[in-house]
């Protein structure tokens with residue numbers, strides 16, 4: 001039996017406005033649904049516990065609209081960002097160096113890998129008291145905690161990327177008598193950039209989380225967002241606490257987006273994942 | 277520069293071979309016996325094709341000649357100073373444009389930027405990729421990638437050119453067109469070629485000599501001269517000699533695969 005299949009014109013590219021709506025629409029809709037859920041949960045609370053979930057207008061007047069709170073949020077975010085970025089500034093080069101060493105020498109990979117996995121499986125929160133006893137309450141222990149949170153993804157993704165290098169390309173370099181270093185710089189590292197950036201995005205998000213967690217345990221000095229979370233809870237200023245939470249998430253998302261953007265700029269012209 | 281436009285005559289006399297294997301054997305570390313007593317001498321300017329069953333050691337033989345793999349016994353004589361090698365896939369660096377890919381080998385050899393740029397430009401034009409210099413490999417078709425790969429090898433002005441099934445992944449029409457372009461380059465540059473292929477027609481059309489290898493461990497079991505003068509034109513494909521040569525190679529190949 002034959003059946004008639006009518007011709008179908010190729011799909012037109014949607015209008016720019018529609019395309020934007022298709023991209024922005026779903027998260028906005030989901031956001032609205034979550035806000036509604038929040039309002040519903042809040043209405044279910046007894047009157048005297050409702051301060052636990054401030055309403056949108058309270059959040060605005062009690063936090064974001066108030067100049068001193070804004071200044072405090074800004075300052076605290078700066079402190080947190082400093083801890084997170086210092087941690088990353090240490091783990092990115094060291095992690096990349098370890099990734100390269102593990103690629104160069106099988107025994108380095110064999111030696112280091114179990115400890116990388118162990119590092120990833122230790123609950124970092126559980127060793128924070130130990131870090132406290134060893135290093136006190138200053139800046140250094142906080143950075144160390146960020147480093148523990150962010151390290152794993154960097155050498156592992158870089159190693160994965162280096163191993164994905166086409167063996168034909170290695171042969172090509174060998175035929176010209178290229179040194180191992182030249183091969184690494186001109187072939188290995190560029191080839192592994194997409195994988196490495198996937199790792200950097202993960203680590204950057206974890207760096208903000210690590211910085212905030214570290215502050216929850218080390219309430220001292222001019223604190224960052226983590227300390228603000230604790231202090232506002234003690235003072236029953238829940239609007240400010242929610243504001244600190246929102247700024248924390250915004251920072252996490254911000255660094256994630258930054259590394260996505262940077263990756264896209266660096267390799268969208270040649271790598272498919274760069275377009276994602 | 278090799279600008280002679282005449283066909284390089286295969287030297288019939290006993291000139292020293294450009295590339296020779298004498299009783300060359302290779303057993304890999306895992307015990308795979310890949311090559312068993314290869315005897316082959318390629319004269320300067322000769323174009324030799326190698327056919328053989330899959331896995332018989334053809335790629336390995338080229339890799340031995342290039343120094344990418346060590347052999348276990350016998351002897352190898354080759355001048356590696358001007359060695360060209362094209363792989364089965366184009367092996368372009370995906371993050372580099374066509375121009376920067378073609379410049380790569382000279383860059384690795386430390387040629388100054390202006391010079392390697394000039395040479396790359398020239399070879400890109402030679403393989404018909406002008407206008408695509410700033411394209412990335414992912415924007416090219418399979419045939420164009422292979423051309424870029426060829427242009428890259430040509431930048432070294434190879435005296436000896438090793439080809440590992442360079443056109444194996446292409447459609448018949450593109451393959452035949454690239455065959456003609458390769459013959460034009462051969463006439464122009466006058467290199468010595470060792471060309472691995474699975475296509476009998478390609479081997480017969482391109483080469484002055486066709487050798488057939490046995491199943492692994494690879495040995496050379498048959499040799500045929502291709503009695504067509506260069507420069508060759510498409511008409512020879514329809515000649516009786518071409519049909520006879522193809523038939524003989526095909527029979528040898530079937531016999532080699534059966535063992």
Ligand SMILES: Nc1ncnc2c1ncn2[C@@H]1O[C@H](COP(=O)(O)OP(=O)(O)OP(=O)(O)O)[C@@H](O)[C@H]1O
Nearest residue numbers: 304306308310329330331332333334335336337492
């Ligand atoms: N590094 C290696 N170690 C061990 N065995 C190898 C290695 N490289 C190749 N071989 C083996 O050597 C044999 C010959 O391989 P080769 O790639 O030379 O075959 P080929 O003739 O090029 O085949 P094809 O026509 O399919 O390309 C195969 O059995 C292969 O598995």
Ligand SMILES: [Mg+2]
Nearest residue numbers: 334335336440
């Ligand atoms: Mg092969």
